[in-house]
Amino acid sequence: MAARATLHGAVMFTALVCSAIPAAAHHSFAMFDTTRRVTLSGTVTAFEWTNPHAYIELDVPDASGGIKHWSVELGSPSILMQGGWKFKDLKFGDKVTLVISPLKSGQLGGLLARITMPDGRVLGNGPGAGGAQP
């Protein structure tokens, strides 16, 4: 009986921990290191207004004169619109600055935290984290 009470305690504890994670419809954010922020200034090569996520493909000049290419994940069109985005906000060739949480894998990809648009507007990745998703 005592063992069982402990088990229930474990289940409840886990549920509490999970409720602290921002709401996600498609996948966990744990692929990204949300404790880190990387700033990328570069040129948009593609802006894909798609589900389950929108993406910004970005060419970023590096210190050695080369170009590194980054794939940056955004929320979905619905979530982005709730945060003030429009489908035609970006296009090929736009110069932008992104702040992202990089992939933990070390690959050149990440999750958008915020972006400075060509016209100077600063947008986030949707209206902010929601509560727990039952």
Next chain:
Amino acid sequence: MRLTIAVSSLLMLVPASPGWISTLPALAQTAAAPPSLTGVWGPYRGGRGSDPKLAPPPAGALTLKLPYANTYAERRAAEAEAAARGEPLASGAVACVPYGVPRMMSVALYPIEILQTPGQITIVSEAFSEVRRIYMDRPQLPPAEVPPGYYGRSVGRWDGGVLVVDTVGIKPSVPAYQNMPHSDQMRVTERLRLITADILHDQITIEDPVVLEKPLTYTLAYRRMPNYEMVEFVCDNNREFIDEKGGTHMRVRER
């Protein structure tokens, strides 16, 4: 329509407290017409800028029978470990498999649309474009007679101003509340009611004689989103993929 408006107006005048909520069904019954839930509803989760009196009450405890409690705790521990590695264990949603009942009623920040028509209430969830149909005033079938699926079979009735929905036939591979396991005998009972003209609560009770020690009840709250136009959600650019161990990865592109 005029009756509905009258009831809604009355509700706005009544202070929000647990005491008056219990009088709501009687009020609506006098009007002899169910309230209209038709429209788009976004999640109302409480927190900053919201009215705590309108937020959903805390969820009840999830109490699983053995051995399900063990399996569930082990799965949660494995999920936490994989997440820390940056390879979170995939759920069906990673492959764009829809949520089904009851989880489609609350997917992140996505709204739902309720369409009330004679004999049927239809609920469309924006995330993954899910659709469920609630057949009004029809008898429910035994769970064993319903083909197992994501939405099962839902029947509804008005209990005064409360829409009571009974769902059976959700297949066990469709994750329920907090990804809890369930059997083919799970029954989901929902009580939807307007707390004010623009706040809707869905009190969800999950019963499962095989898996649950006792029924689990939790409540979702929604705010009306007037004039909102539902956004399409077709999963045609899914860059997440699942490795052989079940971990989730994002596919990056080369230049």
